[in-house]
Each structure stands twice: as structure tokens, then as C-alpha cells.
Amino acid sequence: MQITNLQKKINDRLLFTDITFNVNPGEIVGVIGRNGIGKTTLFRTIMGLFSPDNGEVRINGQSLALHPQLKAQLFLLPDELKAWDGFKIKTIKTFYAKNYPQFNHDKFDDLLQAFNLPANVKLGTYSKGMSALFGIIIALSVGSQYLMLDEPMEGLDIIVQKKIMSALMTEVSDRQLGIIISSHRLEELAPIADYVHLIKNQTIEKTYHLESLRSETTKVQIAFKDGIIPDFIREHGDILTKQGQVFTILFMTKTAGLHKQLLECEPLFMDELPVTLTDLFNYHLKDEED
Incomplete structure (x- = not known):
């Protein structure tokens, strides 16, 4: 899927502009940014629920706007x-099966059983964690090639989070799905995402390839006798x-001679720490007001 120069205004307010990135089969891509930055609107625009003011979305090289039947290859989980909440699980299943030609009934039933979710009840009887798991079941059953998951693990306990991540990783590996995840739980993206796009000032300010993160940046814990940096x-x-x-110090550029230069400053001790997504998020957004 190719997203090119996407722009959207609502009530004359520019939410995002020049959003450009690709999602390849078998990739998990994260989208992060502060609350109200427009991540949910971006997902709805990619899906075609909102018309973009500029730019386009292509699936397998074809324009989504010109070939609306391609929307079956996209699924947005809010x-x-x-x-x-007022509908039974079987009714919800029937709705999605009618709207997604590739809906996999067996997968739906198997996942429902694997997650120990009752089928003969209304969704409103589910707890928050059960409802979140049910949403993932729907997303993995519709048969779409690309999934967009909006805050799928928000407010969930660690057990449910692990179940969701395990299910996603299995499907990405087995079916080569492309997944975009919007999340504030930055450390949960780190183990599963291939790329993370940070949105700031209505556009993508920085893209991180997590596999090469440690080779590009470094974080050290360091102390000096007089306490002066x-x-x-x-x-x-x-x-x-x-x-x-x-002091804990983040270096956004990890040069070959950095370690030697730090030792020349004669620290009392120095230890290298893993760089986290939270570190990068805070670095890029530190100059914005809370």
C-alpha cells in the first residue's frame, strides 16, 4: 500500500499534510504522536471514509479512489x-461476513474459542479486554490484506496485550498482512513494529527503522565528580x-568516536542503556506544550 502526499482539513483546520509512507506485505508500521494530532482522522482518510484534500492511496499500484472495490483489502479497527454493544456476537459476525467477501468463518470461530470468548451473548456483556480481543478477531477474519488498528491496546492489562501481539505476529507471518498501528503504548510497538512514523507539525517528522535504531542513536548513564556536564x-x-x-544522556547521532570522547571527559562511571521509543518520542516533542 502506498500513501502519497495525503492532506486533510476539517473546518479549515489543517490536521495533516504531505503524509507519505508505504506499508509492504508482512510489515507492521507504527504511527505515533500526541493526542489530537490527527492519527484517527488519518486512518479514516486512508480508509476512504474521509475524502483527502490532496494526495492518494494506492493498493497494489491501483488508486483506491478510482477503484473503490479495493476497500475490501483495507480494514479499520476503531x-x-x-x-x-447492543448486538449479539453472531449478528456482528454476519454483518462483517456480508461486507467482506473474503471473510473467514472458520478463523473467526477458532479465534473466538482460542480467546475463550462466549458467542451467544451481546458484545456489551464483554469486559474491555474481551471487547478488544473481539476487535482483533474481526480484523483477522475479514480477509483484508491491510489492517489499520487505532489504539488496539489502550487501557488493557498485560495478559490481553500479549494475546493481541501474539495473534498479530502469527497472522503477519502466516499471511503476510500489512498492519498500521496507532498507539500511545510506545514500548509495546518496539518488539513488533518494523517502522515507526512520528507525526509532528501536521506531517511525518521522523521515521525510525527499529532494527537499525541502536546503530543510529545511543543513550548513556554517566556521572562526574563535580556534577557538571x-x-x-x-x-x-x-x-x-x-x-x-x-545524568542520562541521549545522543541522536552515534559516531564511531563517541565512546572515546565520553571517556576523555573523565566520568566517575559510564554505562550504555538501550534507546527506547519513549526516549525518541520525548526528544522530538519536548518543545511542544503539554
Whole structure:
């Protein structure tokens, strides 16, 4: 799927512009940004629920706007399914089966059983975790090639999160699905996402290829006798935390001689730490108001 120069305004407010990225079969792509940045509107625009003011979405090289039948290859799972609370599970299944020609009845039933979700009840009787699992079941059963999941793990306990991630990884591997996930749970994206796009100022400011993250950036915990950070570190690093004489420093550019230069500053001790998505998120959005 190719998303090119996508732009959308609502009530004369520009939500995003020049959004360009690809999602290949077998990839999981994360989209992160602060609340209200327009991630949900972006998903709805990609899906075709909103008409873009500029740009286009292509699936397998064909324009989604010119070939609306391709929408069957896209599925958007919203952040909640409350609109379905008054309907029985079997009724919801029938609805999606009628609207998605590739709907897999056996997969739906098998996943429902695997997650121990009752079938002869209304969705409103499910807990929040059960409802979230049910949404994933729907997404994996419709037969679409590309899935968009809007905050799929928001407010869920660790057990449900692990079940969702396991189900997604299995399907991506077995069926070569392409998945876009919007999430505030940044550390949950790290183990599963291939790329993460950070949205700021109405566009994609930075794209991270997580496999190469450690080779591009570094984070160190370091302390100095007098508690004063040398000028070299202030110029090239970003101070994340300070506890007494101990500083945690993020370096966005990991040069070959960085370790040697840090040792030349004569620290009391120095330890390299793994760089997290939260570190990067905070670095890029630190100058914005809360």
C-alpha cells in the first residue's frame, strides 16, 4: 500500500499534510504522536471514509479512489466498538461476513474459542479486554490484506496485550498482512513494529527503522565528580534525566568516536542503556506544550 502526499482539513483546520509512507506485505508500521494530532482522522482518510484534500492511496499500484472495490483489502479497527454493544456476537459476525467477501468463518470461530470468548451473548456483556480481543478477531477474519488498528491496546492489562501481539505476529507471518498501528503504548510497538512514523507539525517528522535504531542513536548513564556536564556533552547530547550527579544522556547521532570522547571527559562511571521509543518520542516533542 502506498500513501502519497495525503492532506486533510476539517473546518479549515489543517490536521495533516504531505503524509507519505508505504506499508509492504508482512510489515507492521507504527504511527505515533500526541493526542489530537490527527492519527484517527488519518486512518479514516486512508480508509476512504474521509475524502483527502490532496494526495492518494494506492493498493497494489491501483488508486483506491478510482477503484473503490479495493476497500475490501483495507480494514479499520476503531479504538472502541461501543456502537455494537447492543448486538449479539453472531449478528456482528454476519454483518462483517456480508461486507467482506473474503471473510473467514472458520478463523473467526477458532479465534473466538482460542480467546475463550462466549458467542451467544451481546458484545456489551464483554469486559474491555474481551471487547478488544473481539476487535482483533474481526480484523483477522475479514480477509483484508491491510489492517489499520487505532489504539488496539489502550487501557488493557498485560495478559490481553500479549494475546493481541501474539495473534498479530502469527497472522503477519502466516499471511503476510500489512498492519498500521496507532498507539500511545510506545514500548509495546518496539518488539513488533518494523517502522515507526512520528507525526509532528501536521506531517511525518521522523521515521525510525527499529532494527537499525541502536546503530543510529545511543543513550548513556554517566556521572562526574563535580556534577557538571562537560560542554561537549551539552552540545551533542540531550539530557533526559538527572539524579544527583548521575545524568542520562541521549545522543541522536552515534559516531564511531563517541565512546572515546565520553571517556576523555573523565566520568566517575559510564554505562550504555538501550534507546527506547519513549526516549525518541520525548526528544522530538519536548518543545511542544503539554
